[in-house]
Amino acid sequence: MxxxxxxxxxxxxxxxxxxxxxxxxxxxxxxxxxxxxxxxxxxxxxxxxxxxxxxxxxxxxxxxxxxxxxxxxxxxxxxxxxxxxxxxxxxxxxxxxxxxxxxxxxxxxxxxxxxxxxxxxxxxxxxxxxxxxxxxxxxxxxxxxxxxxxxxxxxxxxxxxxxxxxxxxxxxxxxxxxxxxxxxxxxxxxxxxEHEALRASAGRAEPGARPDGRAPPPPARAGAGGHTDDVRTLCMDLDRPIDWLGFAVWLSMLLHARGEEVLRVKGLLELEDGTLVSVNGVQHVMHTPEHLPRAAIADPRPGIVFITRGLDVHRLRDSLETFQRLARAGAGVSGR
Incomplete structure (x- = not known):
């Protein structure tokens, strides 16, 4: 069926x-x-x-x-x-x-x-x-x-x-x-x-297409005037495969606790089994993760972008990296 x-x-x-x-x-x-x-x-x-x-x-x-x-x-x-x-x-x-x-x-x-x-x-x-x-x-x-x-x-x-x-x-x-x-x-x-796109960018897909896997640009501070002075952008290259369970638990906890301050989440993840997964969310609302065939992306470069308001992006980065270390350590113990 x-x-x-x-x-x-x-x-x-x-x-x-x-x-x-x-x-x-x-x-x-x-x-x-x-x-x-x-x-x-x-x-x-x-x-x-x-x-x-x-x-x-x-x-x-x-x-x-x-x-x-x-x-x-x-x-x-x-x-x-x-x-x-x-x-x-x-x-x-x-x-x-x-x-x-x-x-x-x-x-x-x-x-x-x-x-x-x-x-x-x-x-x-x-x-x-x-x-x-x-x-x-x-x-x-x-x-x-x-x-x-x-x-x-x-x-x-x-x-x-x-x-x-x-x-x-x-x-x-x-x-x-x-x-x-x-x-x-x-x-x-x-x-x-007029234009397909004015410039290439991080993990960005052409409209209606799949993520192209390009690496994110350097971390930036958003600035469109006084109303966005507290908006920060965190662009992370993910040079190691992600433990999916650890990432899902971490993201769920983040959105539950600070969802109003996480304006946007978008990225391309590579899991430990080589699977590519596209993630996309607006504040509390996460779209269903999409598994992508590797053949669809010629040169995948996993990365993730967070656009936040009032969050310390350095602590955000540290917390994700800590969760990934703990998840890998836990997987290593359970696999013995």
């Missing part, structure tokens, strides 16, 4: 006027099997067969952590889409969720991974954030919500690059790269993606 593939969900965010709608129009051309979920019909100028509007209604779960907010409206909408598919009313092979300008994407990811029914049928594929080449630097500095969207993104699309000089585009790309070294950065004009 084979397990049906879950339906991929792409979350598209970005500040008001940053080009989300233009990008969506291009992406959705001819995509009749893609459902689009927006906050309100009136806010998005899209004419699409599977367009759904859901008024944002949230339920705060757990201990009051903002990223553990459940979108009850989103659960209902996704269930309705499944019902339409099962009744033969529509095809459904992909879902795109367009967030409002300042919305935190973390509750969307949390909802999809925490609801049993939704998790069984859907999986978060990637978070795409559009950044206006003209106004992006000022918005990143003035609005902490914009900076957080950029911090959490898998893919950052710089829009309206035809309206600025190449030097300004490159400065913004460098700023975004420093803020989120785990993200792919691309450019777009009128919704048309």
């Amino acid at each position: 084979t397990t049906a593939r879950r339906i991929p969900v792409a979350i598209v965010g970005g500040f008001l006027g940053s080009g989300k709608t233009s990008l969506l129009r291009r992406v959705l051309t001819g995509a009749a099997d893609t459902a689009v979920i927006v906050n309100e019909f009136g806010e998005v100028g899209l004419d699409h067969q599977l367009l759904r509007a859901c008024e944002e209604r949230v339920e705060l779960l757990g201990g009051g952590c903002a990223c553990c907010t459940r979108r009850a409206d989103l659960v209902r909408t996704l269930r309705d889409l499944l019902d339409d598919r099962d009744r033969g009313r529509a095809e459904l092979r992909r879902v795109v969720i367009e967030t409002s300008g300042l919305a935190d994407p973390a509750p969307i990811a949390f909802t999809i991974t925490s609801d049993p029914m939704v998790r069984h049928h859907f999986e978060v594929e990637r978070l795409i954030v559009t950044v206006d080449a003209c106004n992006g630097p000022a918005q990143l500095a003035a609005h902490p919500e914009v900076a957080k969207q950029a911090l959490l993104a898998d893919e950052l699309v710089i829009t309206k690059v035809d309206l600025v000089e190449p030097e300004a585009r490159d400065r913004l790309a460098a700023q975004l790269s420093e803020l989120n070294p785990a993200a792919t950065i691309r450019t777009a004009v009128h919704g048309v993606l």
Whole structure:
């Protein structure tokens, strides 16, 4: 018996006027099997067969952590889409969720991974954030919500690059790269993606592809203005195979204790049996680890990126290395 593939969900965010709608129009051309979920019909100028509007209604779960907010409206909408598919009313092979300008994407990811029914049928594929080449630097500095969207993104699309000089585009790309070294950065004009990627980066995959296994850049301090002064990035080369059980226990403890401060986790791990595993998470929410065939990556260079707020990255590094030493020592004792 084979397990049906879950339906991929792409979350598209970005500040008001940053080009989300233009990008969506291009992406959705001819995509009749893609459902689009927006906050309100009136806010998005899209004419699409599977367009759904859901008024944002949230339920705060757990201990009051903002990223553990459940979108009850989103659960209902996704269930309705499944019902339409099962009744033969529509095809459904992909879902795109367009967030409002300042919305935190973390509750969307949390909802999809925490609801049993939704998790069984859907999986978060990637978070795409559009950044206006003209106004992006000022918005990143003035609005902490914009900076957080950029911090959490898998893919950052710089829009309206035809309206600025190449030097300004490159400065913004460098700023975004420093803020989120785990993200792919691309450019777009009128919704048309121009570049595959502006630069290579750590453990980064091309959009829709698998991690390329490139080594992470040196550790950096993110700086997009006053709102990100306490954001730190830890990029670790993993030159030894990882004990998976030890890593999983360590990461679970870290997210349980300090999940609000761990904004992003992304990396490529090599396990002790030679298996490659892709890990990807947003705050408390970890996507299902993905085992990758070694043949898919020509020159794997395992590494992991943590983007944190208020955490001492040196202690974070030390704790991971300590856990790995203990895990290997324990495995050695049990193997005798």
